Amino acid sequence: MVGNRYETRRRKKMSRILNIAIGVVIVLILVVGVSIVFNGNSDETANQNNESNTDNGTNQTGSGSAAIKDPASSDDNDDNAASEDDDENQDSVADGRTEDDDDATADDDSDADMEDATEDEDREEDGQEDEEQEPLGTEQTGEFKPDFTQGSQNWNEMVAAVGSPQGLSSQSEMTLWRLENGGSPTSAVGTFSDKNEQDSYSNPYRVRIEWQDGQGWQVVSTEQLSSNPYR
Secondary structure, eight states: HHHHHHHHHHHHHHHHHHHHHHHHHHHHHHHHHHHHHHHHHHHHHHHHHHHHHHHHHHHHHHHHHHHHHHHHHHHHHHHHHHHHHHHHHHHHHHHHHHHEEEEEEEHHHHHHHHHHHHHHHHHHHHHHHHHHOOBHHHHHHHOOOOOOOTTSHHHHHHHHHGGGGTOSGGGGGEEEEEEESSTTTTTTEEEEEETTTTTTHSSSSSEEEEEEETTEEEEEEEEEOOSOOOO
């Protein structure tokens, strides 16, 4: 009986020890399992954090690149704006030059028109001066004789002829500086000043005349001299 009790106690003790050992093992297994789980979560979190940091770094790098590129873009925009301003300035200058050129052209055209008008007037005056006039008629009969004797019929008719462009018909209305042969027996040149024109004393008239048989002396040309060679 004593042996059975001892055996029973020993078994109970061993069973208790085994149970405790099993409990310890289970606790250790749980601790290890929990530790593994937490470590796995920590690794995943660290990896996620690393990935997040990597993404942030990439984004920051991209932002930095954008920030680096922005000045260039700004410079490009400034260059484009400056180019546009230069184009506008060039257009303004071109417009200003065009307007100046147009004004200069208009002035040149106006000057040319004035010159043409002056030339036309000069031509008209020359045409009036050189316009062929009808012979004044004559009282001389028979064969013509170029008589330059003052007071003779031919002389008086020559004086009337040279004065006719100015509306003068006699020597008393003019100062006759010279009346001479014009290079042939039937031509003469007279230089005179109109007594009613003071300026004509410094700028006398010179009139060339030619004889037309049976019709008298005819005015060929008239001019006003720039100075008086006989004073």
